[in-house]
Amino acid sequence: MDGLLGDAMPLIEPRILKGFRDYLPEVMVPRVRLLRRIAEVFERFGFEPLDTPSIEYAEILLGKLGPEAEKLFYRFQDNGGRDVALRYELTISLARVVAQYKDVPRPFKRYQMGPVWRAESPARGRFREFWQCDVDVVGSHSLLADAECLAIDHAVMQACGVRNYRIRFNNRKLFRGLQEKLGLQDSRAMDAVMRSVDKFDKIGEAGVKAELQGLLGHGGFTEAGLAIVLDFLALGARELRLDERVAALHAFVGGAEAGARGCAELAEVLAYARKQGVPDSVLHIDPTIVRGLDYYTGTVFETFLTDVPGFGSVMSGGRYDGLIGLFSGEDVPAVGISVGIDRLISGLEELKLLPPARSSAQALVALFNAEITPYALEVAGALRTGGINTEVWLEPGAKLQKQLKYASRKGIPLVLIAGPDEAAARRVTIKDMAKGSQEVVALEHAAAAARTALAGS
Amino acid sequence: MDGLLGDAMPLIEPRILKGFRDYLPEVMVPRVRLLRRIAEVFERFGFEPLDTPSIEYAEILLGKLGPEAEKLFYRFQDNGGRDVALRYELTISLARVVAQYKDVPRPFKRYQMGPVWRAESPARGRFREFWQCDVDVVGSHSLLADAECLAIDHAVMQACGVRNYRIRFNNRKLFRGLQEKLGLQDSRAMDAVMRSVDKFDKIGEAGVKAELQGLLGHGGFTEAGLAIVLDFLALGARELRLDERVAALHAFVGGAEAGARGCAELAEVLAYARKQGVPDSVLHIDPTIVRGLDYYTGTVFETFLTDVPGFGSVMSGGRYDGLIGLFSGEDVPAVGISVGIDRLISGLEELKLLPPARSSAQALVALFNAEITPYALEVAGALRTGGINTEVWLEPGAKLQKQLKYASRKGIPLVLIAGPDEAAARRVTIKDMAKGSQEVVALEHAAAAARTALAGS
Numbered sequence: 001m002d003g004l005l006g007d008a009m010p011l012i013e014p015r016i017l018k019g020f021r022d023y024l025p026e027v028m029v030p031r032v033r034l035l036r037r038i039a040e041v042f043e044r045f046g047f048e049p050l051d052t053p054s055i056e057y058a059e060i061l062l063g064k065l066g067p068e069a070e071k072l073f074y075r076f077q078d079n080g081g082r083d084v085a086l087r088y089e090l091t092i093s094l095a096r097v098v099a100q101y102k103d104v105p106r107p108f109k110r111y112q113m114g115p116v117w118r119a120e121s122p123a124r125g126r127f128r129e130f131w132q133c134d135v136d137v138v139g140s141h142s143l144l145a146d147a148e149c150l151a152i153d154h155a156v157m158q159a160c161g162v163r164n165y166r167i168r169f170n171n172r173k174l175f176r177g178l179q180e181k182l183g184l185q186d187s188r189a190m191d192a193v194m195r196s197v198d199k200f201d202k203i204g205e206a207g208v209k210a211e212l213q214g215l216l217g218h219g220g221f222t223e224a225g226l227a228i229v230l231d232f233l234a235l236g237a238r239e240l241r242l243d244e245r246v247a248a249l250h251a252f253v254g255g256a257e258a259g260a261r262g263c264a265e266l267a268e269v270l271a272y273a274r275k276q277g278v279p280d281s282v283l284h285i286d287p288t289i290v291r292g293l294d295y296y297t298g299t300v301f302e303t304f305l306t307d308v309p310g311f312g313s314v315m316s317g318g319r320y321d322g323l324i325g326l327f328s329g330e331d332v333p334a335v336g337i338s339v340g341i342d343r344l345i346s347g348l349e350e351l352k353l354l355p356p357a358r359s360s361a362q363a364l365v366a367l368f369n370a371e372i373t374p375y376a377l378e379v380a381g382a383l384r385t386g387g388i389n390t391e392v393w394l395e396p397g398a399k400l401q402k403q404l405k406y407a408s409r410k411g412i413p414l415v416l417i418a419g420p421d422e423a424a425a426r427r428v429t430i431k432d433m434a435k436g437s438q439e440v441v442a443l444e445h446a447a448a449a450a451r452t453a454l455a456g457s
Numbered sequence: 458m459d460g461l462l463g464d465a466m467p468l469i470e471p472r473i474l475k476g477f478r479d480y481l482p483e484v485m486v487p488r489v490r491l492l493r494r495i496a497e498v499f500e501r502f503g504f505e506p507l508d509t510p511s512i513e514y515a516e517i518l519l520g521k522l523g524p525e526a527e528k529l530f531y532r533f534q535d536n537g538g539r540d541v542a543l544r545y546e547l548t549i550s551l552a553r554v555v556a557q558y559k560d561v562p563r564p565f566k567r568y569q570m571g572p573v574w575r576a577e578s579p580a581r582g583r584f585r586e587f588w589q590c591d592v593d594v595v596g597s598h599s600l601l602a603d604a605e606c607l608a609i610d611h612a613v614m615q616a617c618g619v620r621n622y623r624i625r626f627n628n629r630k631l632f633r634g635l636q637e638k639l640g641l642q643d644s645r646a647m648d649a650v651m652r653s654v655d656k657f658d659k660i661g662e663a664g665v666k667a668e669l670q671g672l673l674g675h676g677g678f679t680e681a682g683l684a685i686v687l688d689f690l691a692l693g694a695r696e697l698r699l700d701e702r703v704a705a706l707h708a709f710v711g712g713a714e715a716g717a718r719g720c721a722e723l724a725e726v727l728a729y730a731r732k733q734g735v736p737d738s739v740l741h742i743d744p745t746i747v748r749g750l751d752y753y754t755g756t757v758f759e760t761f762l763t764d765v766p767g768f769g770s771v772m773s774g775g776r777y778d779g780l781i782g783l784f785s786g787e788d789v790p791a792v793g794i795s796v797g798i799d800r801l802i803s804g805l806e807e808l809k810l811l812p813p814a815r816s817s818a819q820a821l822v823a824l825f826n827a828e829i830t831p832y833a834l835e836v837a838g839a840l841r842t843g844g845i846n847t848e849v850w851l852e853p854g855a856k857l858q859k860q861l862k863y864a865s866r867k868g869i870p871l872v873l874i875a876g877p878d879e880a881a882a883r884r885v886t887i888k889d890m891a892k893g894s895q896e897v898v899a900l901e902h903a904a905a906a907a908r909t910a911l912a913g914s
Contacts, residue, residue, distance in 0.1 A: 014557035014784040025505035032506050044841050046818035046848025048482035049489050076533035079576045100471035105866050119536045142851040275834040327471040361503035377732040384501050391503025394599040409562050
């Protein structure tokens with residue numbers, strides 16, 4: 001900002017925009033750790049990071065979206081008069097990348113983590129800036145890729161330490177089979193049916209039934225059809241093992257070609273997921289899973305923390321074979337997952353699976369007095385070399401009590417103290433803040449002793 | 458994007474805005490690793506992550522900046538008619554956070570890594586969106602904090618594997634001493650002198666001299682003064698050890714109180730930096746270092762890769778005791794570092810210190826034929842459990858040649874292959890792509906064998 005400072009001016013009130021957030025360290029420390037852990041899972045499955053601009057031409061970001069959607073964008077003219085916008089999600093930029101760089105090897109297996117912006121009304125759990133964590137396989141029709149998504153879903157849950165969760169999955173082709181069984185020629189009528197089914201989790205079976213009754217007589221939707229839809233949905237709740245449920249669904253919609261194909265895909269994805277170590281106990285085939293009307297074409301899935309009922313899905317995705325070709329005109333199949341990182345963090349908090357907010361510093365080296373400073377710096381250096389995140393108290397002359405209070409407020413587990421005698425003997429006292437205990441060790445053993453104390457605290 | 462897809466439309470040309478970048482995996486993989494390593498250094502010194510909104514009220518982000526600066530902002534009205542902007546840098550938001558959350562413990566030692574946006578004309582190495590990596594100590598006047606910045610600078614260079622680099626540091630109070638020695642009452646005249654000195658690296662001593670000659674007669678700047686400034690700057694180039702240079706500078710500007718104070722600070726920071734293990738060989742006290750006219754008040758420093766001459770500073774910072782109080786009206790001292798991540802990456806590339814662009818996947822499990830798929834998934838699972846980033850080929854029926862070519866293009870070092878006989882015997886062939894060698898191992902030893910092969914490749 002060289003040469004740009006203007007004159008003194010009155011104080012400006014410190015505040016942020018509604019729907020935006022500051023992540024202070026106590027929130028940010030576990031968040032960064034979790035994001036790293038998730039990225040590690042993605043990389044373990046051979047996915048590579050991608051990043052794309054936050055600002056793009058509006059025509060790119062809006063893609064095929066209609067005027068309703070445009071209102072949700074942060075869209076403006078840049079200083080060169082270009083019509084630009086902040087990205088609303090990450091998938092459209094992935095589609096652009098795939099079309100723009102022809103030599104990217106396919107299948108393109110990438111993950112991307114970063115903020116997106118939506119000009120929505122802020123509400124509890126709904127923000128104008130939030131992070132998306134997406135992992136996608138682009139360029140493969142293989143159902144191995146769909147199964148890999150379920151395996152990654154399972155691996156992320158394991159990496160988060162979640163014991164009880166359910167991956168509920170379905171295949172959109174079943175709804176095409178259902179449409180044929182219902183004899184609905186009018187695809188708008190079927191869309192209306194699916195829109196109601198999509199609300200199953202929120203409004204329950206009775207709610208869906210009420211909505212469907214409102215559709216009677218539209219586009220050929222009849223009382224008999226309504227009963228068929230409810231029977232179809234009820235197949236999700238019956239006490240059946242996974243293979244039995246596939247068979248039951250096949251018996252129901254397999255008469256139509258699309259329905260039979262959907263059931264075969266469910267069976268194949270299930271078989272591959274099992275071979276990748278996903279246990280039956282976390283899988284549930286669920287005909288009520290729709291995931292909206294747009295772009296999904298086959299496998300769809302959502303993930304629920306069973307110990308936090310009514311919480312919503314923390315990770316979801318599916319196959320969308322039409323979207324990625326938007327900029328290239330090619331047929332580019334794709335399947336992916338999006339981790340709902342904010343909701344996942346809230347869920348882990350409720351489950352007490354996020355480590356308590358605690359400093360990323362593991363030790364504070366106190367300053368006994370100003371003269372001791374050089375020795376304190378040596379102590380800190382020894383700890384850091386030993387791999388321990390170490391802060392040094394910066395103000396010579398502060399009372400030890402104040403320094404201990406600072407460590408306690410920040411949740412730093414160890415405080416190292418040396419007075420003149422200890423410095424002369426090249427020793428240091430390690431105080432364990434939680435236990436209140438302390439021990440005196442030689443400087444050359446300080447890092448090892450601190451490590452032991454941290455492991456036990 | 459549920460319910461928002463409009464009708465089919467003509468193809469949109471895939472392109473990005475000038476000054477913005479896609480980071481494809483071959484660029485992103487080393488970038489992510491480097492950012493992680495730098496964050497680890499920051500945490501090793503007890504700093505904690507912070508994140509703040511990308512969009513804030515324009516009046517906050519503009520702070521005390523004048524109308525010249527405003528043109529460089531992405532500034533617009535949001536849908537609610539609020540005057541907002543994208544953040545231009547990270548420090549102003551840090552100042553806001555410190556004023557807004559009174560209970561953040563001080564000193565507040567935070568780091569922040571994230572994109573900033575500048576509506577500048579794009580040029581080689583100058584982008585409209587780029588990342589800043591800042592680490593700052595807020596709330597301490599202690600020179601221990603200044604020295605800690607030098608120690609972190611040194612530690613980042615070490616973590617990057619750089620052997621030859623120079624941290625050139627100075628203290629802005631020396632210029633106050635110089636001003637007194639020059640007898641310049643008019644601080645605008647001194648500002649003009651400093652603005653010329655600030656260009657020393659770009660235009661050399663002769664260039665600075667020519668500029669200073671243009672200032673003669675303005676605000677009391679004389680020929681004698683010009684000679685004094687040149688003598689002062691020449692103190693940076695003399696063959697002197699660090700303590701000798703401090704003494705020489707003291708002899709030159711120590712007659713003025715501010716000059717004496719600046720030299721004492723240099724000596725103290727140097728002593729603390731040495732105690733933190735920063736070797737004399739990488740330190741250089743340099744009176745030509747100014748770092749612009751704004752906000753720096755004491756220690757200033759820049760970091761140069763000595764094996765890449767003329768490259769500019771890759772990491773810089775200093776003490777700025779006036780800025781953080783902008784929103785609170787308090788006196789809040791601060792000192793920090795900013796890593797020029799783009800320039801650092803370019804420098805490491807020139808020094809061949811960035812690992813060659815290579816996939817984050819370490820192994821590809823090939824598909825011999827469709828029947829072998831379940832066994833291939835088992836092999837992949839065994840490798841992943843063993844901590845190896847593993848991709849599975851997704852298309853049954855592809856020729857092995859094609860699969861090997863894919864691994865080679867992506868730079869995946871190992872390919873694991875099993876035919877029906879190997880599957881029956883629960884064995885697998887590990888092919889080392891670089892060496893061209895291969896070995897057959899039992900499935901239960903596959904991860905260990907792969908690890909050995911990776912260590913040797």
